[in-house]
Amino acid sequence: MTYTIQQIAEALGLTAEGNGALTVTGVAEPQSARADELAMASTPKYAEALKDGAARAGFLWAGADWRALGLEAAILPPRPRFSMSALTAMMDRGPGYAASVHPSAVIDPGAELGADVSVGPLAVIGRGARIGAGSVIGPQVFVGEDATLGEGALLHAGVRIMARVRIGARFIAQPGAVIGGDGFSFVTPELSGVEKARQSLGEEGTDSAQSWARIASLGAVTIGDDVEIGANSTVDRGTVRDTMIGSGTKLDNLVTVGHNVVIGRDCLLCGQVGVAGSSVIGDNVVMAGQVGISDNLRVGDRAILGGATVVLSNVPAGRVMLGYPAMKMESHVEAYKGLRRLPRLFREVADLKKAVSKASGND
Known part of the structure:
Protein backbone atom coordinates (compact mmCIF):
# COMPACT_ATOMS: atom_id res chain seq x y z
CA MET A 1 0.00 0.00 0.00
CA ASP A 92 -4.41 -2.03 8.21
CA ARG A 93 -3.35 -4.90 5.96
CA GLY A 94 -6.00 -7.18 7.44
CA PRO A 95 -5.68 -10.66 8.95
CA GLY A 96 -4.58 -12.30 5.70
CA TYR A 97 -7.44 -14.78 5.45
CA ALA A 98 -8.28 -15.98 1.93
CA ALA A 99 -11.49 -14.62 0.38
CA SER A 100 -12.95 -18.04 -0.34
CA VAL A 101 -14.44 -21.15 1.26
CA HIS A 102 -11.60 -23.53 2.05
CA PRO A 103 -12.20 -27.14 0.95
CA SER A 104 -11.43 -28.43 4.45
CA ALA A 105 -14.24 -26.37 6.03
CA VAL A 106 -17.26 -28.34 7.24
CA ILE A 107 -20.50 -26.50 6.47
CA ASP A 108 -23.81 -28.15 7.25
CA PRO A 109 -26.18 -28.17 4.26
CA GLY A 110 -28.78 -26.44 6.43
CA ALA A 111 -26.52 -23.43 7.11
CA GLU A 112 -27.10 -20.15 5.27
CA LEU A 113 -24.13 -18.09 4.09
CA GLY A 114 -24.67 -14.60 2.70
CA ALA A 115 -22.91 -13.13 -0.29
CA ASP A 116 -19.11 -12.93 -0.26
CA VAL A 117 -18.66 -14.92 2.97
CA SER A 118 -15.20 -16.48 3.32
CA VAL A 119 -14.58 -19.56 5.46
CA GLY A 120 -11.09 -20.63 6.52
CA PRO A 121 -9.46 -24.04 6.86
CA LEU A 122 -11.03 -26.53 9.28
CA ALA A 123 -13.85 -24.17 10.23
CA VAL A 124 -17.18 -25.78 11.21
CA ILE A 125 -20.56 -24.17 10.63
CA GLY A 126 -23.51 -26.00 12.14
CA ARG A 127 -27.06 -26.74 11.02
CA GLY A 128 -29.32 -23.72 10.74
CA ALA A 129 -26.50 -21.22 11.31
CA ARG A 130 -26.90 -17.96 9.40
CA ILE A 131 -23.83 -15.92 8.41
CA GLY A 132 -24.33 -12.36 7.15
CA ALA A 133 -22.96 -11.05 3.87
CA GLY A 134 -19.30 -10.10 3.71
CA SER A 135 -18.37 -11.98 6.88
CA VAL A 136 -14.97 -13.59 7.38
CA ILE A 137 -14.87 -16.90 9.25
CA GLY A 138 -11.25 -17.62 10.13
CA PRO A 139 -9.47 -20.96 10.40
CA GLN A 140 -10.68 -23.46 13.01
CA VAL A 141 -13.70 -21.33 13.92
CA PHE A 142 -16.85 -23.05 15.20
CA VAL A 143 -20.31 -21.59 14.62
CA GLY A 144 -22.99 -23.65 16.33
CA GLU A 145 -26.48 -24.75 15.45
CA ASP A 146 -28.97 -21.94 14.75
CA ALA A 147 -26.41 -19.26 15.61
CA THR A 148 -26.83 -15.95 13.77
CA LEU A 149 -24.12 -13.52 12.67
CA GLY A 150 -24.92 -10.17 11.05
CA GLU A 151 -23.18 -8.79 8.00
CA GLY A 152 -19.51 -7.91 8.05
CA ALA A 153 -18.49 -10.18 10.94
CA LEU A 154 -14.83 -11.03 11.46
CA LEU A 155 -14.12 -14.15 13.50
CA HIS A 156 -10.40 -14.69 13.98
CA ALA A 157 -8.77 -18.09 14.32
CA GLY A 158 -10.20 -20.42 16.95
CA VAL A 159 -13.31 -18.40 17.86
CA ARG A 160 -16.26 -20.44 19.21
CA ILE A 161 -19.83 -19.22 18.67
CA MET A 162 -22.10 -21.72 20.37
CA ALA A 163 -25.64 -22.82 19.55
CA ARG A 164 -28.44 -20.24 19.22
CA VAL A 165 -26.21 -17.24 19.89
CA ARG A 166 -27.47 -14.13 18.08
CA ILE A 167 -25.00 -11.43 17.04
CA GLY A 168 -25.55 -8.20 15.12
CA ALA A 169 -23.61 -6.56 12.30
CA ARG A 170 -19.86 -5.88 12.11
CA PHE A 171 -18.96 -8.13 15.01
CA ILE A 172 -15.25 -8.74 15.65
CA ALA A 173 -13.95 -11.59 17.81
CA GLN A 174 -10.24 -12.05 18.46
CA PRO A 175 -8.57 -15.50 18.56
CA GLY A 176 -9.89 -17.92 21.14
CA ALA A 177 -13.00 -15.97 22.18
CA VAL A 178 -15.90 -18.17 23.29
CA ILE A 179 -19.45 -16.84 23.06
CA GLY A 180 -22.25 -18.91 24.54
CA GLY A 181 -20.54 -21.45 26.78
CA ASP A 182 -22.65 -22.70 29.69
CA GLY A 183 -23.02 -20.49 32.75
CA PHE A 184 -21.24 -21.41 35.98
CA SER A 185 -24.37 -22.38 37.91
CA PHE A 186 -24.33 -25.03 40.63
CA VAL A 187 -26.48 -25.66 43.70
CA THR A 188 -26.56 -27.94 46.75
CA PRO A 189 -29.60 -29.84 48.10
CA GLU A 190 -29.54 -27.70 51.26
CA LEU A 191 -28.02 -24.33 52.10
CA SER A 192 -24.33 -24.47 51.26
CA GLY A 193 -21.55 -23.10 53.43
CA VAL A 194 -21.15 -20.26 50.94
CA GLU A 195 -24.82 -19.26 51.27
CA LYS A 196 -24.65 -19.42 55.07
CA ALA A 197 -21.47 -17.35 55.15
CA ARG A 198 -23.03 -14.76 52.88
CA GLN A 199 -26.23 -14.49 54.90
CA SER A 200 -24.36 -14.24 58.20
CA LEU A 201 -21.53 -12.04 56.85
CA GLY A 202 -19.03 -14.73 57.68
CA GLU A 203 -20.16 -15.55 61.21
CA GLU A 204 -21.51 -18.89 60.07
CA GLY A 205 -19.54 -21.16 57.76
CA THR A 206 -19.53 -24.70 56.47
CA ASP A 207 -20.71 -27.41 58.85
CA SER A 208 -21.14 -30.23 56.35
CA ALA A 209 -19.82 -31.28 52.95
CA GLN A 210 -22.26 -31.32 50.04
CA SER A 211 -22.03 -32.17 46.37
CA TRP A 212 -22.88 -29.67 43.67
CA ALA A 213 -25.81 -30.16 41.28
CA ARG A 214 -25.54 -28.55 37.86
CA ILE A 215 -28.11 -26.00 36.63
CA ALA A 216 -28.39 -26.22 32.85
CA SER A 217 -28.14 -23.07 30.72
CA LEU A 218 -31.34 -22.85 28.68
CA GLY A 219 -30.77 -19.28 27.47
CA ALA A 220 -28.23 -18.12 24.92
CA VAL A 221 -26.35 -14.86 24.23
CA THR A 222 -27.64 -11.83 22.33
CA ILE A 223 -25.11 -9.26 21.11
CA GLY A 224 -25.84 -5.97 19.31
CA ASP A 225 -24.08 -4.27 16.40
CA ASP A 226 -20.44 -3.12 16.29
CA VAL A 227 -19.35 -5.18 19.30
CA GLU A 228 -15.79 -6.45 19.69
CA ILE A 229 -14.64 -9.33 21.91
CA GLY A 230 -10.96 -9.76 22.81
CA ALA A 231 -8.75 -12.83 22.68
CA ASN A 232 -9.68 -15.67 25.07
CA SER A 233 -12.62 -13.73 26.49
CA THR A 234 -15.81 -15.58 27.38
CA VAL A 235 -19.49 -14.65 27.45
CA ASP A 236 -21.64 -17.30 29.16
CA ARG A 237 -25.17 -18.12 28.04
CA GLY A 238 -28.07 -17.32 30.35
CA THR A 239 -29.83 -19.77 32.64
CA VAL A 240 -33.36 -19.08 31.31
CA ARG A 241 -33.08 -15.77 29.43
CA ASP A 242 -30.18 -14.61 27.28
CA THR A 243 -27.03 -12.90 28.46
CA MET A 244 -27.01 -9.58 26.61
CA ILE A 245 -24.38 -7.14 25.33
CA GLY A 246 -25.45 -3.82 23.82
CA SER A 247 -24.34 -2.27 20.54
CA GLY A 248 -20.92 -0.61 20.42
CA THR A 249 -19.54 -2.32 23.52
CA LYS A 250 -15.90 -3.49 23.43
CA LEU A 251 -14.35 -6.28 25.53
CA ASP A 252 -10.59 -6.59 25.90
CA ASN A 253 -8.66 -9.85 26.23
CA LEU A 254 -9.38 -12.29 29.07
CA VAL A 255 -12.70 -10.74 30.05
CA THR A 256 -15.34 -12.97 31.68
CA VAL A 257 -19.04 -12.14 31.43
CA GLY A 258 -21.18 -14.45 33.56
CA HIS A 259 -24.62 -15.90 32.90
CA ASN A 260 -27.66 -13.58 32.75
CA VAL A 261 -25.47 -10.46 32.73
CA VAL A 262 -26.84 -7.44 30.85
CA ILE A 263 -24.27 -4.96 29.51
CA GLY A 264 -25.46 -1.71 27.93
CA ARG A 265 -24.32 0.22 24.88
CA ASP A 266 -20.85 1.60 24.21
CA CYS A 267 -19.21 0.13 27.31
CA LEU A 268 -15.48 -0.57 27.58
CA LEU A 269 -14.28 -3.60 29.59
CA CYS A 270 -10.50 -3.82 29.81
CA GLY A 271 -8.29 -6.86 30.34
CA GLN A 272 -9.16 -9.42 33.05
CA VAL A 273 -12.46 -7.80 33.99
CA GLY A 274 -14.91 -10.25 35.52
CA VAL A 275 -18.66 -9.63 35.74
CA ALA A 276 -20.49 -12.18 37.89
CA GLY A 277 -23.89 -13.62 37.07
CA SER A 278 -27.08 -11.55 36.78
CA SER A 279 -25.40 -8.17 37.19
CA VAL A 280 -26.65 -5.25 35.07
CA ILE A 281 -24.18 -2.78 33.58
CA GLY A 282 -25.53 0.51 32.19
CA ASP A 283 -24.55 2.41 29.04
CA ASN A 284 -21.12 4.00 28.50
CA VAL A 285 -19.56 2.29 31.53
CA VAL A 286 -15.76 1.96 31.58
CA MET A 287 -14.05 -0.77 33.61
CA ALA A 288 -10.27 -0.68 33.78
CA GLY A 289 -8.11 -3.80 34.02
CA GLN A 290 -8.91 -6.46 36.65
CA VAL A 291 -12.17 -4.87 37.79
CA GLY A 292 -14.47 -7.38 39.48
CA ILE A 293 -18.26 -7.05 39.71
CA SER A 294 -20.05 -9.26 42.24
CA ASP A 295 -23.28 -10.99 41.26
CA ASN A 296 -26.75 -9.43 41.12
CA LEU A 297 -25.47 -5.84 41.20
CA ARG A 298 -26.22 -2.74 39.13
CA VAL A 299 -23.63 -0.35 37.73
CA GLY A 300 -25.21 2.89 36.52
CA ASP A 301 -24.70 4.63 33.19
CA ARG A 302 -21.36 6.39 32.61
CA ALA A 303 -19.73 4.95 35.72
CA ILE A 304 -15.94 4.64 35.61
CA LEU A 305 -14.23 1.91 37.63
CA GLY A 306 -10.48 2.25 38.09
CA GLY A 307 -7.99 -0.61 37.80
CA ALA A 308 -8.46 -3.59 40.17
CA THR A 309 -11.64 -2.10 41.67
CA VAL A 310 -13.87 -4.73 43.29
CA VAL A 311 -17.55 -3.81 43.33
CA LEU A 312 -19.59 -5.36 46.15
CA SER A 313 -22.62 -3.04 46.04
CA ASN A 314 -24.57 -1.05 43.46
CA VAL A 315 -22.80 1.87 41.76
CA PRO A 316 -24.80 5.04 40.96
CA ALA A 317 -24.78 6.56 37.48
CA GLY A 318 -21.77 8.75 36.68
CA ARG A 319 -19.76 7.65 39.74
CA VAL A 320 -15.98 7.21 39.55
CA MET A 321 -14.94 4.31 41.79
CA LEU A 322 -11.67 2.81 42.98
CA GLY A 323 -10.42 0.25 45.48
CA TYR A 324 -11.48 -2.89 47.33
CA PRO A 325 -14.19 -2.61 48.34
CA ALA A 326 -15.08 -0.01 45.74
CA MET A 327 -15.61 3.54 46.99
CA LYS A 328 -15.70 7.00 45.44
CA MET A 329 -12.29 7.71 43.96
CA GLU A 330 -11.67 10.81 46.07
CA SER A 331 -12.51 8.87 49.23
CA HIS A 332 -10.20 6.05 48.24
CA VAL A 333 -7.34 8.45 47.52
CA GLU A 334 -7.84 10.16 50.88
CA ALA A 335 -7.93 6.81 52.68
CA TYR A 336 -4.76 5.72 50.91
CA LYS A 337 -3.00 8.93 51.94
CA GLY A 338 -4.06 8.25 55.52
CA LEU A 339 -2.75 4.69 55.29
CA ARG A 340 0.64 5.94 54.14
CA ARG A 341 0.75 8.34 57.10
CA LEU A 342 0.23 5.57 59.66
CA PRO A 343 3.90 4.60 60.17
CA ARG A 344 4.80 8.24 60.88
CA LEU A 345 1.78 8.54 63.18
CA PHE A 346 2.85 5.43 65.10
CA ARG A 347 6.35 6.86 65.54
CA GLU A 348 4.94 10.17 66.76
CA VAL A 349 2.64 8.42 69.24
CA ALA A 350 5.57 6.31 70.50
CA ASP A 351 7.67 9.46 70.98
CA LEU A 352 4.77 11.12 72.85
CA LYS A 353 4.41 8.06 75.11
CA LYS A 354 8.10 8.23 75.93
CA ALA A 355 7.89 11.95 76.66
CA VAL A 356 4.84 11.48 78.90
CA SER A 357 6.51 8.56 80.66
CA LYS A 358 9.65 10.64 81.35
CA ALA A 359 7.58 13.58 82.56
CA SER A 360 5.61 11.30 84.90
CA GLY A 361 8.80 9.81 86.24
CA ASN A 362 10.17 13.25 87.09
CA ASP A 363 7.09 14.24 89.21
Whole structure:
Protein backbone atom coordinates (compact mmCIF):
# COMPACT_ATOMS: atom_id res chain seq x y z
CA MET A 1 0.00 0.00 0.00
CA THR A 2 1.32 3.40 -1.00
CA TYR A 3 -0.37 6.70 -0.19
CA THR A 4 0.56 10.32 -0.66
CA ILE A 5 0.40 12.62 2.35
CA GLN A 6 -2.36 14.49 0.52
CA GLN A 7 -4.43 11.29 0.17
CA ILE A 8 -4.03 10.46 3.85
CA ALA A 9 -4.94 13.97 4.97
CA GLU A 10 -8.06 14.00 2.78
CA ALA A 11 -9.13 10.61 4.12
CA LEU A 12 -8.87 12.02 7.64
CA GLY A 13 -10.71 15.21 6.73
CA LEU A 14 -7.56 17.27 7.33
CA THR A 15 -5.13 19.44 5.39
CA ALA A 16 -1.70 18.26 4.29
CA GLU A 17 1.19 20.52 5.24
CA GLY A 18 4.25 20.84 3.02
CA ASN A 19 4.92 18.36 0.22
CA GLY A 20 1.56 16.59 -0.13
CA ALA A 21 2.86 14.50 -3.04
CA LEU A 22 5.33 12.71 -0.77
CA THR A 23 4.47 9.00 -0.60
CA VAL A 24 4.56 6.60 2.35
CA THR A 25 3.99 2.86 2.58
CA GLY A 26 3.12 2.65 6.26
CA VAL A 27 3.49 4.20 9.71
CA ALA A 28 6.19 3.81 12.36
CA GLU A 29 7.41 5.20 15.64
CA PRO A 30 9.60 8.28 15.08
CA GLN A 31 12.90 6.76 16.20
CA SER A 32 12.58 3.82 13.80
CA ALA A 33 10.69 5.40 10.89
CA ARG A 34 12.18 4.96 7.43
CA ALA A 35 12.07 7.61 4.73
CA ASP A 36 8.99 5.96 3.20
CA GLU A 37 7.07 5.79 6.49
CA LEU A 38 4.85 8.29 8.29
CA ALA A 39 6.31 9.00 11.73
CA MET A 40 3.73 8.84 14.53
CA ALA A 41 4.84 11.71 16.78
CA SER A 42 1.57 13.01 18.18
CA THR A 43 3.09 14.90 21.14
CA PRO A 44 6.25 17.00 21.61
CA LYS A 45 7.68 14.21 23.76
CA TYR A 46 7.45 11.70 20.91
CA ALA A 47 8.70 14.27 18.40
CA GLU A 48 12.04 14.44 20.23
CA ALA A 49 12.85 11.04 18.74
CA LEU A 50 12.41 12.17 15.13
CA LYS A 51 16.11 12.99 14.99
CA ASP A 52 16.91 9.30 15.49
CA GLY A 53 14.82 8.15 12.51
CA ALA A 54 14.75 8.91 8.79
CA ALA A 55 11.13 10.04 8.42
CA ARG A 56 10.37 12.78 5.91
CA ALA A 57 6.73 13.16 6.99
CA GLY A 58 5.12 13.18 10.40
CA PHE A 59 1.72 12.70 12.01
CA LEU A 60 2.00 15.43 14.64
CA TRP A 61 -0.34 17.71 16.62
CA ALA A 62 -2.20 20.93 15.91
CA GLY A 63 0.20 23.86 15.68
CA ALA A 64 3.37 21.74 15.56
CA ASP A 65 6.37 23.41 13.88
CA TRP A 66 7.05 20.55 11.47
CA ARG A 67 9.72 22.47 9.54
CA ALA A 68 11.76 22.95 12.71
CA LEU A 69 11.57 19.18 13.22
CA GLY A 70 13.27 18.66 9.86
CA LEU A 71 10.24 17.27 8.03
CA GLU A 72 9.15 17.83 4.44
CA ALA A 73 5.45 17.20 5.10
CA ALA A 74 3.09 16.77 8.02
CA ILE A 75 -0.47 16.12 9.10
CA LEU A 76 -1.63 18.14 12.12
CA PRO A 77 -4.86 16.71 13.57
CA PRO A 78 -6.61 18.64 16.39
CA ARG A 79 -7.08 15.39 18.31
CA PRO A 80 -4.30 13.04 17.17
CA ARG A 81 -5.44 9.93 19.01
CA PHE A 82 -8.92 10.15 17.50
CA SER A 83 -7.52 10.66 14.01
CA MET A 84 -5.38 7.56 14.58
CA SER A 85 -8.60 5.54 14.38
CA ALA A 86 -9.12 6.37 10.70
CA LEU A 87 -5.41 6.36 9.94
CA THR A 88 -4.76 2.89 11.33
CA ALA A 89 -7.89 1.56 9.57
CA MET A 90 -6.50 2.94 6.33
CA MET A 91 -3.11 1.30 6.89
CA ASP A 92 -4.41 -2.03 8.21
CA ARG A 93 -3.35 -4.90 5.96
CA GLY A 94 -6.00 -7.18 7.44
CA PRO A 95 -5.68 -10.66 8.95
CA GLY A 96 -4.58 -12.30 5.70
CA TYR A 97 -7.44 -14.78 5.45
CA ALA A 98 -8.28 -15.98 1.93
CA ALA A 99 -11.49 -14.62 0.38
CA SER A 100 -12.95 -18.04 -0.34
CA VAL A 101 -14.44 -21.15 1.26
CA HIS A 102 -11.60 -23.53 2.05
CA PRO A 103 -12.20 -27.14 0.95
CA SER A 104 -11.43 -28.43 4.45
CA ALA A 105 -14.24 -26.37 6.03
CA VAL A 106 -17.26 -28.34 7.24
CA ILE A 107 -20.50 -26.50 6.47
CA ASP A 108 -23.81 -28.15 7.25
CA PRO A 109 -26.18 -28.17 4.26
CA GLY A 110 -28.78 -26.44 6.43
CA ALA A 111 -26.52 -23.43 7.11
CA GLU A 112 -27.10 -20.15 5.27
CA LEU A 113 -24.13 -18.09 4.09
CA GLY A 114 -24.67 -14.60 2.70
CA ALA A 115 -22.91 -13.13 -0.29
CA ASP A 116 -19.11 -12.93 -0.26
CA VAL A 117 -18.66 -14.92 2.97
CA SER A 118 -15.20 -16.48 3.32
CA VAL A 119 -14.58 -19.56 5.46
CA GLY A 120 -11.09 -20.63 6.52
CA PRO A 121 -9.46 -24.04 6.86
CA LEU A 122 -11.03 -26.53 9.28
CA ALA A 123 -13.85 -24.17 10.23
CA VAL A 124 -17.18 -25.78 11.21
CA ILE A 125 -20.56 -24.17 10.63
CA GLY A 126 -23.51 -26.00 12.14
CA ARG A 127 -27.06 -26.74 11.02
CA GLY A 128 -29.32 -23.72 10.74
CA ALA A 129 -26.50 -21.22 11.31
CA ARG A 130 -26.90 -17.96 9.40
CA ILE A 131 -23.83 -15.92 8.41
CA GLY A 132 -24.33 -12.36 7.15
CA ALA A 133 -22.96 -11.05 3.87
CA GLY A 134 -19.30 -10.10 3.71
CA SER A 135 -18.37 -11.98 6.88
CA VAL A 136 -14.97 -13.59 7.38
CA ILE A 137 -14.87 -16.90 9.25
CA GLY A 138 -11.25 -17.62 10.13
CA PRO A 139 -9.47 -20.96 10.40
CA GLN A 140 -10.68 -23.46 13.01
CA VAL A 141 -13.70 -21.33 13.92
CA PHE A 142 -16.85 -23.05 15.20
CA VAL A 143 -20.31 -21.59 14.62
CA GLY A 144 -22.99 -23.65 16.33
CA GLU A 145 -26.48 -24.75 15.45
CA ASP A 146 -28.97 -21.94 14.75
CA ALA A 147 -26.41 -19.26 15.61
CA THR A 148 -26.83 -15.95 13.77
CA LEU A 149 -24.12 -13.52 12.67
CA GLY A 150 -24.92 -10.17 11.05
CA GLU A 151 -23.18 -8.79 8.00
CA GLY A 152 -19.51 -7.91 8.05
CA ALA A 153 -18.49 -10.18 10.94
CA LEU A 154 -14.83 -11.03 11.46
CA LEU A 155 -14.12 -14.15 13.50
CA HIS A 156 -10.40 -14.69 13.98
CA ALA A 157 -8.77 -18.09 14.32
CA GLY A 158 -10.20 -20.42 16.95
CA VAL A 159 -13.31 -18.40 17.86
CA ARG A 160 -16.26 -20.44 19.21
CA ILE A 161 -19.83 -19.22 18.67
CA MET A 162 -22.10 -21.72 20.37
CA ALA A 163 -25.64 -22.82 19.55
CA ARG A 164 -28.44 -20.24 19.22
CA VAL A 165 -26.21 -17.24 19.89
CA ARG A 166 -27.47 -14.13 18.08
CA ILE A 167 -25.00 -11.43 17.04
CA GLY A 168 -25.55 -8.20 15.12
CA ALA A 169 -23.61 -6.56 12.30
CA ARG A 170 -19.86 -5.88 12.11
CA PHE A 171 -18.96 -8.13 15.01
CA ILE A 172 -15.25 -8.74 15.65
CA ALA A 173 -13.95 -11.59 17.81
CA GLN A 174 -10.24 -12.05 18.46
CA PRO A 175 -8.57 -15.50 18.56
CA GLY A 176 -9.89 -17.92 21.14
CA ALA A 177 -13.00 -15.97 22.18
CA VAL A 178 -15.90 -18.17 23.29
CA ILE A 179 -19.45 -16.84 23.06
CA GLY A 180 -22.25 -18.91 24.54
CA GLY A 181 -20.54 -21.45 26.78
CA ASP A 182 -22.65 -22.70 29.69
CA GLY A 183 -23.02 -20.49 32.75
CA PHE A 184 -21.24 -21.41 35.98
CA SER A 185 -24.37 -22.38 37.91
CA PHE A 186 -24.33 -25.03 40.63
CA VAL A 187 -26.48 -25.66 43.70
CA THR A 188 -26.56 -27.94 46.75
CA PRO A 189 -29.60 -29.84 48.10
CA GLU A 190 -29.54 -27.70 51.26
CA LEU A 191 -28.02 -24.33 52.10
CA SER A 192 -24.33 -24.47 51.26
CA GLY A 193 -21.55 -23.10 53.43
CA VAL A 194 -21.15 -20.26 50.94
CA GLU A 195 -24.82 -19.26 51.27
CA LYS A 196 -24.65 -19.42 55.07
CA ALA A 197 -21.47 -17.35 55.15
CA ARG A 198 -23.03 -14.76 52.88
CA GLN A 199 -26.23 -14.49 54.90
CA SER A 200 -24.36 -14.24 58.20
CA LEU A 201 -21.53 -12.04 56.85
CA GLY A 202 -19.03 -14.73 57.68
CA GLU A 203 -20.16 -15.55 61.21
CA GLU A 204 -21.51 -18.89 60.07
CA GLY A 205 -19.54 -21.16 57.76
CA THR A 206 -19.53 -24.70 56.47
CA ASP A 207 -20.71 -27.41 58.85
CA SER A 208 -21.14 -30.23 56.35
CA ALA A 209 -19.82 -31.28 52.95
CA GLN A 210 -22.26 -31.32 50.04
CA SER A 211 -22.03 -32.17 46.37
CA TRP A 212 -22.88 -29.67 43.67
CA ALA A 213 -25.81 -30.16 41.28
CA ARG A 214 -25.54 -28.55 37.86
CA ILE A 215 -28.11 -26.00 36.63
CA ALA A 216 -28.39 -26.22 32.85
CA SER A 217 -28.14 -23.07 30.72
CA LEU A 218 -31.34 -22.85 28.68
CA GLY A 219 -30.77 -19.28 27.47
CA ALA A 220 -28.23 -18.12 24.92
CA VAL A 221 -26.35 -14.86 24.23
CA THR A 222 -27.64 -11.83 22.33
CA ILE A 223 -25.11 -9.26 21.11
CA GLY A 224 -25.84 -5.97 19.31
CA ASP A 225 -24.08 -4.27 16.40
CA ASP A 226 -20.44 -3.12 16.29
CA VAL A 227 -19.35 -5.18 19.30
CA GLU A 228 -15.79 -6.45 19.69
CA ILE A 229 -14.64 -9.33 21.91
CA GLY A 230 -10.96 -9.76 22.81
CA ALA A 231 -8.75 -12.83 22.68
CA ASN A 232 -9.68 -15.67 25.07
CA SER A 233 -12.62 -13.73 26.49
CA THR A 234 -15.81 -15.58 27.38
CA VAL A 235 -19.49 -14.65 27.45
CA ASP A 236 -21.64 -17.30 29.16
CA ARG A 237 -25.17 -18.12 28.04
CA GLY A 238 -28.07 -17.32 30.35
CA THR A 239 -29.83 -19.77 32.64
CA VAL A 240 -33.36 -19.08 31.31
CA ARG A 241 -33.08 -15.77 29.43
CA ASP A 242 -30.18 -14.61 27.28
CA THR A 243 -27.03 -12.90 28.46
CA MET A 244 -27.01 -9.58 26.61
CA ILE A 245 -24.38 -7.14 25.33
CA GLY A 246 -25.45 -3.82 23.82
CA SER A 247 -24.34 -2.27 20.54
CA GLY A 248 -20.92 -0.61 20.42
CA THR A 249 -19.54 -2.32 23.52
CA LYS A 250 -15.90 -3.49 23.43
CA LEU A 251 -14.35 -6.28 25.53
CA ASP A 252 -10.59 -6.59 25.90
CA ASN A 253 -8.66 -9.85 26.23
CA LEU A 254 -9.38 -12.29 29.07
CA VAL A 255 -12.70 -10.74 30.05
CA THR A 256 -15.34 -12.97 31.68
CA VAL A 257 -19.04 -12.14 31.43
CA GLY A 258 -21.18 -14.45 33.56
CA HIS A 259 -24.62 -15.90 32.90
CA ASN A 260 -27.66 -13.58 32.75
CA VAL A 261 -25.47 -10.46 32.73
CA VAL A 262 -26.84 -7.44 30.85
CA ILE A 263 -24.27 -4.96 29.51
CA GLY A 264 -25.46 -1.71 27.93
CA ARG A 265 -24.32 0.22 24.88
CA ASP A 266 -20.85 1.60 24.21
CA CYS A 267 -19.21 0.13 27.31
CA LEU A 268 -15.48 -0.57 27.58
CA LEU A 269 -14.28 -3.60 29.59
CA CYS A 270 -10.50 -3.82 29.81
CA GLY A 271 -8.29 -6.86 30.34
CA GLN A 272 -9.16 -9.42 33.05
CA VAL A 273 -12.46 -7.80 33.99
CA GLY A 274 -14.91 -10.25 35.52
CA VAL A 275 -18.66 -9.63 35.74
CA ALA A 276 -20.49 -12.18 37.89
CA GLY A 277 -23.89 -13.62 37.07
CA SER A 278 -27.08 -11.55 36.78
CA SER A 279 -25.40 -8.17 37.19
CA VAL A 280 -26.65 -5.25 35.07
CA ILE A 281 -24.18 -2.78 33.58
CA GLY A 282 -25.53 0.51 32.19
CA ASP A 283 -24.55 2.41 29.04
CA ASN A 284 -21.12 4.00 28.50
CA VAL A 285 -19.56 2.29 31.53
CA VAL A 286 -15.76 1.96 31.58
CA MET A 287 -14.05 -0.77 33.61
CA ALA A 288 -10.27 -0.68 33.78
CA GLY A 289 -8.11 -3.80 34.02
CA GLN A 290 -8.91 -6.46 36.65
CA VAL A 291 -12.17 -4.87 37.79
CA GLY A 292 -14.47 -7.38 39.48
CA ILE A 293 -18.26 -7.05 39.71
CA SER A 294 -20.05 -9.26 42.24
CA ASP A 295 -23.28 -10.99 41.26
CA ASN A 296 -26.75 -9.43 41.12
CA LEU A 297 -25.47 -5.84 41.20
CA ARG A 298 -26.22 -2.74 39.13
CA VAL A 299 -23.63 -0.35 37.73
CA GLY A 300 -25.21 2.89 36.52
CA ASP A 301 -24.70 4.63 33.19
CA ARG A 302 -21.36 6.39 32.61
CA ALA A 303 -19.73 4.95 35.72
CA ILE A 304 -15.94 4.64 35.61
CA LEU A 305 -14.23 1.91 37.63
CA GLY A 306 -10.48 2.25 38.09
CA GLY A 307 -7.99 -0.61 37.80
CA ALA A 308 -8.46 -3.59 40.17
CA THR A 309 -11.64 -2.10 41.67
CA VAL A 310 -13.87 -4.73 43.29
CA VAL A 311 -17.55 -3.81 43.33
CA LEU A 312 -19.59 -5.36 46.15
CA SER A 313 -22.62 -3.04 46.04
CA ASN A 314 -24.57 -1.05 43.46
CA VAL A 315 -22.80 1.87 41.76
CA PRO A 316 -24.80 5.04 40.96
CA ALA A 317 -24.78 6.56 37.48
CA GLY A 318 -21.77 8.75 36.68
CA ARG A 319 -19.76 7.65 39.74
CA VAL A 320 -15.98 7.21 39.55
CA MET A 321 -14.94 4.31 41.79
CA LEU A 322 -11.67 2.81 42.98
CA GLY A 323 -10.42 0.25 45.48
CA TYR A 324 -11.48 -2.89 47.33
CA PRO A 325 -14.19 -2.61 48.34
CA ALA A 326 -15.08 -0.01 45.74
CA MET A 327 -15.61 3.54 46.99
CA LYS A 328 -15.70 7.00 45.44
CA MET A 329 -12.29 7.71 43.96
CA GLU A 330 -11.67 10.81 46.07
CA SER A 331 -12.51 8.87 49.23
CA HIS A 332 -10.20 6.05 48.24
CA VAL A 333 -7.34 8.45 47.52
CA GLU A 334 -7.84 10.16 50.88
CA ALA A 335 -7.93 6.81 52.68
CA TYR A 336 -4.76 5.72 50.91
CA LYS A 337 -3.00 8.93 51.94
CA GLY A 338 -4.06 8.25 55.52
CA LEU A 339 -2.75 4.69 55.29
CA ARG A 340 0.64 5.94 54.14
CA ARG A 341 0.75 8.34 57.10
CA LEU A 342 0.23 5.57 59.66
CA PRO A 343 3.90 4.60 60.17
CA ARG A 344 4.80 8.24 60.88
CA LEU A 345 1.78 8.54 63.18
CA PHE A 346 2.85 5.43 65.10
CA ARG A 347 6.35 6.86 65.54
CA GLU A 348 4.94 10.17 66.76
CA VAL A 349 2.64 8.42 69.24
CA ALA A 350 5.57 6.31 70.50
CA ASP A 351 7.67 9.46 70.98
CA LEU A 352 4.77 11.12 72.85
CA LYS A 353 4.41 8.06 75.11
CA LYS A 354 8.10 8.23 75.93
CA ALA A 355 7.89 11.95 76.66
CA VAL A 356 4.84 11.48 78.90
CA SER A 357 6.51 8.56 80.66
CA LYS A 358 9.65 10.64 81.35
CA ALA A 359 7.58 13.58 82.56
CA SER A 360 5.61 11.30 84.90
CA GLY A 361 8.80 9.81 86.24
CA ASN A 362 10.17 13.25 87.09
CA ASP A 363 7.09 14.24 89.21
